[in-house]
């Protein structure tokens with residue numbers, strides 16, 4: 089990845105579904121690394137991720153992803169090849185073999201067909217799927233293993249930026265801890281933006297935080313800086329949780 093100072097930058101961006109405004113003149117930028125995206129239900133996290141993935145275009149404003157402005161069609165095409173997405177809910181085809189599932193995902197992201205299987209093998213090993221599972225059908229996998237295959241699909245084409253929408257929802261505590269270790273591994277080769285409702289996910293993995301609420305960005309900055317704003321009250325929650333509660337209370 090080139091040495092970009094920000095992987096995502098938005099200036100005065102507004103997004104509406106029909107007449108329903110979700111984001112109103114939002115400006116912020118995200119540096120390389122792992123970024124957590126927090127906000128109450130319905131605040132617009134998934135919408136923001138879909139604008140970053142170029143799936144949805146804003147009504148107004150400037151969006152620059154990986155150094156390219158999304159209003160240009162050719163730029164959008166290039167950006168999509170450099171991004172991997174794990175949606176909030178995703179379905180894998182049950183009868184397809186694990187290796188073919190990931191190879192196909194790599195191919196749909198523009199990798200040459202001859203390279204897809206090798207890329208899929210590498211991605212699967214990187215997410216901790218053992219070789220003996222490669223030729224199993226997806227339907228034979230556990231929920232946690234499917235989650236890993238989903239992440240392998242998002243990273244097989246070696247993207248510079250991976251977008252994860254609530255990746256730990258539905259995982260048990262052990263699965264969440266394993267996921268966090270995996271995320272730290274994945275982030276050695278790509279930047280990651282992850283929406284979550286679990287502040288502990290942010291605490292253990294992210295360096296940067298964006299909080300959205302009230303149709304705007306309520307905080308954008310370092311996780312440590314945000315935590316230091318939280319009044320110490322360990323009986324009620326961690327400094328990050330307290331800072332988040334205070335921020336939402338002020339919106």
Ligand SMILES: Nc1ncnc2c1ncn2[C@@H]1O[C@H](COP(=O)(O)OP(=O)(O)OP(=O)(O)O)[C@@H](O)[C@H]1O
Pocket residue numbers: 105108110127128129130131132133134135136
């Ligand atoms: N396709 C759509 N058409 C119309 N409105 C939508 C659509 N998708 C989302 N919305 C609305 O936009 C707002 C933001 O939704 P979004 O899913 O982005 O929020 P979120 O922060 O990801 O929520 P959650 O934490 O519950 O997943 C909500 O009010 C939602 O009802």
